[in-house]
Amino acid sequence: MHSPAPPRVAFLGPPGSYSHSCAVERFDDSVQYVEQPTIADVFRAVSPEIPFGVLPQENSVYGTVVDTYDALRSPEAGQSVFIRGELALAIQHCLIVRRGVKLEDVQRVMSHEQALGQCSRFLSERIPNAVLMKVPSTSAAANAVACCGEGSGEPESAAICSAHCADMFDGLEVLETGIQNERSNTTRFYVLANSLDEPLPVATP
Numbered sequence: 001m002h003s004p005a006p007p008r009v010a011f012l013g014p015p016g017s018y019s020h021s022c023a024v025e026r027f028d029d030s031v032q033y034v035e036q037p038t039i040a041d042v043f044r045a046v047s048p049e050i051p052f053g054v055l056p057q058e059n060s061v062y063g064t065v066v067d068t069y070d071a072l073r074s075p076e077a078g079q080s081v082f083i084r085g086e087l088a089l090a091i092q093h094c095l096i097v098r099r100g101v102k103l104e105d106v107q108r109v110m111s112h113e114q115a116l117g118q119c120s121r122f123l124s125e126r127i128p129n130a131v132l133m134k135v136p137s138t139s140a141a142a143n144a145v146a147c148c149g150e151g152s153g154e155p156e157s158a159a160i161c162s163a164h165c166a167d168m169f170d171g172l173e174v175l176e177t178g179i180q181n182e183r184s185n186t187t188r189f190y191v192l193a194n195s196l197d198e199p200l201p202v203a204t205p
């Protein structure tokens with residue numbers, strides 16, 4: 001006898017994002033994770049095929065996550081997508097580079113706009129000349145840094161993301177840790193579902 005397929009949960013990918021950590025903390029191995037490229041895509045993915053999703057909602061330093069706010073103003077919100085739960089994640093941002101790159105070499109910093117905002121003081125004080133580039137997630141930033149090595153024609157880049165990303169993408173190392181403006185830095189996430197009555201998956205203890 002086959003056990004039924006686990007319910008699917010959409011998250012902002014690639015794996016290594018804070019949204020991924022939050023989803024894994026909440027659901028562990030009770031679900032199947034489905035990566036999405038943007039916050040809008042996570043919202044759109046919540047459906048009978050992918051009944052659950054996780055989205056970042058608000059940060060204690062930088063405030064509202066604008067893309068989530070926009071998604072929640074769409075007609076589907078409250079009709080076919082519902083907020084069914086909430087979770088808070090303490091976040092320590094790191095500056096991550098290709099192995100061997102020094103702070104003075106960094107010409108560009110990539111991250112989710114929330115992470116760039118939460119680390120604005122470090123950026124303006126320590127690397128004021130670096131160009132800031134918004135990308136859809138912190139883990140997408142780490143992936144881009146790992147991919148645009150020497151000879152790529154790209155400016156030398158760093159990512160703001162979790163320390164975990166340095167292990168997940170090849171050739172990266174953590175240059176600085178805890179670079180957010182406030183030592184205590186928390187983001188609240190929503191658990192979304194496509195129905196009001198489907199029980200939320202529960203992680204096995």
Ligand SMILES: O=C(O)C(=O)Cc1ccccc1
Pocket residue numbers: 012016017018019020056059091112114115136137138139187
């Ligand atoms: O990009 C991510 O890793 C996200 O999950 C969005 C985000 C970015 C920064 C802080 C909290 C959530």
